[in-house]
Amino acid sequence: MSRVERAPALTTTSFAILGLLAIQPWTTYELAVQMERTLNRVWPRARSRLYEEPKKLVAHGLATATKESVGRRPRTVYTITDQGRAALAEWLQSPGEGPSLEFEQHLKLFFADFGTREDALAGLAASRAWAEQQLDVFIESARAYLAGEGEFHQRSAVTSVGARFLVDFYDLVDRWAAWATEVVQEWPDDPSRADPTLAIDHYILQLAQQRASRLAETSDPPPATAKRDR
Amino acid sequence: MSRVERAPALTTTSFAILGLLAIQPWTTYELAVQMERTLNRVWPRARSRLYEEPKKLVAHGLATATKESVGRRPRTVYTITDQGRAALAEWLQSPGEGPSLEFEQHLKLFFADFGTREDALAGLAASRAWAEQQLDVFIESARAYLAGEGEFHQRSAVTSVGARFLVDFYDLVDRWAAWATEVVQEWPDDPSRADPTLAIDHYILQLAQQRASRLAETSDPPPATAKRDR
DNA sequence: GTTGGATAATCTCAATGGGACTATCCAGAA
DNA sequence: TTCTGGATAGTCCCATTGAGATTATCCAAC
Structure with missing residues (x-):
């Protein structure tokens, strides 16, 4: 029973973030902005959610967090791991849900x-x-x-x-x-x-x-x- | 400060139910089934939600509840009030939100x-x-x-x-x-x-x-x- | 020197989803 | 006649989510 198994379950939102990390490393803020500008059209999620997801990815070993700082302001850069790429590829194997509309x-x-x-x-x-x-x-x-x-x-x-x-x-x-x-x-x-x-x-x-x-x-x-x- | 003002705020889902009540009286179960079969396509909501909404409508004076029974099983029939029709008409005056997609x-x-x-x-x-x-x-x-x-x-x-x-x-x-x-x-x-x-x-x-x-x-x-x- | 917008988050509460649970009714099968 | 399964009629609960308020720093421009 490792700590990994206790981490909150991964959701579609987790994989959306993981997918972005597969492109390049991002800070949480950049991820949130990127989500709002692009993926929001087909996967709308509240901003506060987007700050939680990368932490789950780290807990599951799918990404690593690097603490940096700009002046006195700290920031966290997330990078995908090999395990993360594998998990993403596996997630992509199932087709996912059809569209859901709210109008x-x-x-x-x-x-x-x-x-x-x-x-x-x-x-x-x-x-x-x-x-x-x-x-x-x-x-x-x-x-x-x-x-x-x-x-x-x-x-x-x-x-x-x-x-x-x-x-x-x-x-x-x-x-x-x-x-x-x-x-x-x-x-x-x-x-x-x-x-x-x-x-x-x-x-x-x-x-x-x-x-x-x-x-x-x-x-x-x-x-x-x-x-x-x- | 009447009790009405303490009732939970009305949501779009409340008005969806209120709209159905404007057609005819329904039991909560019928409302839930009707929602799932029709309005779900543009306003998907969990079934458990649909059982809460008519109660809110009654608390706001927009509908009345009549307790009936089929054998020993009780059921509640909801009927729209004049105030309810007025509230529905008022709600219809604002255009509402554009479509939101989840895909x-x-x-x-x-x-x-x-x-x-x-x-x-x-x-x-x-x-x-x-x-x-x-x-x-x-x-x-x-x-x-x-x-x-x-x-x-x-x-x-x-x-x-x-x-x-x-x-x-x-x-x-x-x-x-x-x-x-x-x-x-x-x-x-x-x-x-x-x-x-x-x-x-x-x-x-x-x-x-x-x-x-x-x-x-x-x-x-x-x-x-x-x-x-x- | 100040101001405003971008960066970088955290926190909280109400709303919501999704299912588990209970129980009765009724038509048709055995 | 009993049994069974599906429809009727809800309640309850918890984890997830949305939405916004809050804090704080950075930096470029005025």
Whole structure:
């Protein structure tokens, strides 16, 4: 029973930090800033959490801590160990969880019939503003990156694949909110009196089916069998 | 200083429950099941939370609790009050937070260069499987709904707008994972040796810019000014 | 010399997740 | 008739987490 086994269990957040350490050594502060600027988009965590994780990594032998100081202010630089690289590689072998979404504006729209049409339109405008904001930040950093200001160019083959998902996600939010705005504008003042035509539902079902069949066609394992197994 | 002011503050989750109560009275169990089946997609919360929220609503005077029983088993039916409807309408006036994403598979892909190409492909396959699963469930319920089995047809005008976002989101995950699979298949066995061509980055930047300009064209307030104000 | 923003954390409390636990009801199988 | 499994109807608890308040130093610019 070594002390290692008593250390708090490693979480996905631990491995997110460990992954950053695999790129280069960082101080805890740098790790926190880096997380907030990048990984926060797909793995949002409170800053205070980010200061705890490297300590766990050290307790598990996956990283080492080096105390340095800038003047009288101490700081801790963390470096990944061979054991840490092995643990990271092992973690990467399992695929992980699918996406989980939290979307308050969408939730409010679900209850739009208990408010006014203007409320719904304001919410959709906020969604579009959010998407625009995200894209602005994204374009800014992508431009800087391509201009050579960014670091880690050698990782670009890997990171760009994920970046495309984010751009497309922000685009989705914008397109959807734009479409929804047109639909909602046709509503009467009191949305609960909006015509409950099922036309849109049929359309959605059709879309969903098209896409499900596209999935079946192009999925890797022999599709017919794979579908039946479920 | 009435007791109401001492009750725990209302959260977004409280209003999610309150919104359901605005449709009809429910027991706590029914509320929990309904949340898990529907609102969970945009507002995921632990079941134990859902049992606490109606009590808060009662403490705030937004709902009333009626004790009933089925045989010897007691149950509580919650009903919204006029004050509750007013509070819901007021809550709907503010637009709420933009989307927040948690996506472990995407996170692992970000660190793909510390694992194998096969790991990355397995993760992408899992993303596609997830999207397929979500679409299957969605199609199933949409079909039942259109066949007349579902309830709340009169709310369809409102709910279908949100439903479209979800279908498109699942589609996005699938399309992206399919595209990414093709890209990753071209990588060498060791992804850290993948060619760091910036072609994809340029493409992403181009996409992002196109979309940002589309946003500027179609946004509600005079676009040029709105952009400059930021 | 002062000020403000960046660096470098720690601490705390309320909120939350996730499950273990209890117990009854009811339909269908044995 | 009894038994069983799944649905109904919750409660309870603990570890994790979020969010922010707090402290303090460094450093460049005014």
